Amino acid sequence: MSVAVDIHNHFLPESWPDLAERFGEPNWPWMKHLGGGQAMLMLGDEPYRPVYSACWDVSKRLEEMDRDGIDHQVMSVTPLLFAYMRKPEQAADCARLFNDLALEMCARSNGRIHAVAQVPLQDIDASCREVERAMAAGHIGVQIGNHVGTKDFDDEGIITFLHHCADIGCPVLEHPWDMMGRERMSRYMMQWLVAMPAETHLAMLYLILSGALERLPKSLKICFVHGGGNFAFTLGRVDNAWKHRDIVREHCPQPPSSYVKRFWVDSAVFDEAALRFLVDVMGEERVMFGTDYPFPLGEQQLGSLVRGSTSLTAREKALIMSENAAVFFNRPFDKRT
Numbered sequence: 001m002s003v004a005v006d007i008h009n010h011f012l013p014e015s016w017p018d019l020a021e022r023f024g025e026p027n028w029p030w031m032k033h034l035g036g037g038q039a040m041l042m043l044g045d046e047p048y049r050p051v052y053s054a055c056w057d058v059s060k061r062l063e064e065m066d067r068d069g070i071d072h073q074v075m076s077v078t079p080l081l082f083a084y085m086r087k088p089e090q091a092a093d094c095a096r097l098f099n100d101l102a103l104e105m106c107a108r109s110n111g112r113i114h115a116v117a118q119v120p121l122q123d124i125d126a127s128c129r130e131v132e133r134a135m136a137a138g139h140i141g142v143q144i145g146n147h148v149g150t151k152d153f154d155d156e157g158i159i160t161f162l163h164h165c166a167d168i169g170c171p172v173l174e175h176p177w178d179m180m181g182r183e184r185m186s187r188y189m190m191q192w193l194v195a196m197p198a199e200t201h202l203a204m205l206y207l208i209l210s211g212a213l214e215r216l217p218k219s220l221k222i223c224f225v226h227g228g229g230n231f232a233f234t235l236g237r238v239d240n241a242w243k244h245r246d247i248v249r250e251h252c253p254q255p256p257s258s259y260v261k262r263f264w265v266d267s268a269v270f271d272e273a274a275l276r277f278l279v280d281v282m283g284e285e286r287v288m289f290g291t292d293y294p295f296p297l298g299e300q301q302l303g304s305l306v307r308g309s310t311s312l313t314a315r316e317k318a319l320i321m322s323e324n325a326a327v328f329f330n331r332p333f334d335k336r337t
């Protein structure tokens with residue numbers, strides 16, 4: 001079996017300082033341990049998501065990686081901890097705290113668990129400083145949310161940050177968060193099922209239609225999780241709109257589909273036909289294995305979608321499972337299982 005590198009999965013440290021106390025403001029995330037390796041991630045007084053020990057226990061994580069033949073993971077914090085809506089100095093402190101806790105977990109993994117950093121994206125200068133500090137400390141990239149309030153991926157500050165990442169050779173993972181339409185999507189996890197893929201789609205289209213990709217260097221490596229959300233399936237619709245409406249073309253000189261090769265996406269689409277289609281649209285060198293492990297909406301048997309596919313070739317599977325990640329993160333990943 002080829003090397004397997006899961007580039008989209010999440011961690012939570014076993015414990016962290018009481019952030020409500022630290023910052024003197026309510027409604028920060030904290031972990032309520034329930035015993036038996038189970039816990040509830042809390043947001044203030046409200047339960048947010050049930051989690052289990054793979055989030056924080058490195059030996060549990062390695063055991064489950066071994067079980068499913070996963071050689072490496074590149075983990076990122078759950079977006080609940082981005083803190084983009086907080087005071088910039090609080091978000092910067094939060095980023096440093098969790099970035100350092102992530103590296104402590106990596107240090108106990110015998111080189112199999114790696115991390116991408118978080119930054120206080122509401123403060124671009126502080127984000128540039130933190131990403132440099134984190135990369136120097138051992139992070140192999142950065143994860144950012146797809147917006148900061150009403151600032152999207154056409155925002156000059158966010159584009160400046162992406163430019164900085166390209167300049168210092170830091171790969172960027174986009175993760176949707178703070179989902180739109182909350183009033184109408186309070187039931188049945190609609191925020192995760194409908195709004196999340198739309199958030200990622202929005203970020204990708206803002207980069208294209210605002211002309212940001214015309215200005216950003218081609219060396220920028222940016223990957224959108226959940227298979228790029230709604231992007232691939234609706235690309236034809238966007239091209240058609242670009243052809244027939246000048247307000248769509250206004251800042252975007254080339255057909256939207258011509259920018260596809262500037263993006264990477266992960267493989268977390270949970271359906272074989274969807275994955276085949278995604279590889280056809282994005283290209284076999286642009287899809288990387290991702291799972292959303294160890295959360296309930298993640299892949300339960302890690303790697304089963306890609307490995308079990310009857311429509312992907314062996315070459316495509318090798319690219320998706322690890323070779324594309326080696327290019328994206330500009331580093332080798334060796335066989336461990």
Ligand code: CO
Nearest residue numbers: 010175225292
């Ligand atoms: Co995720």
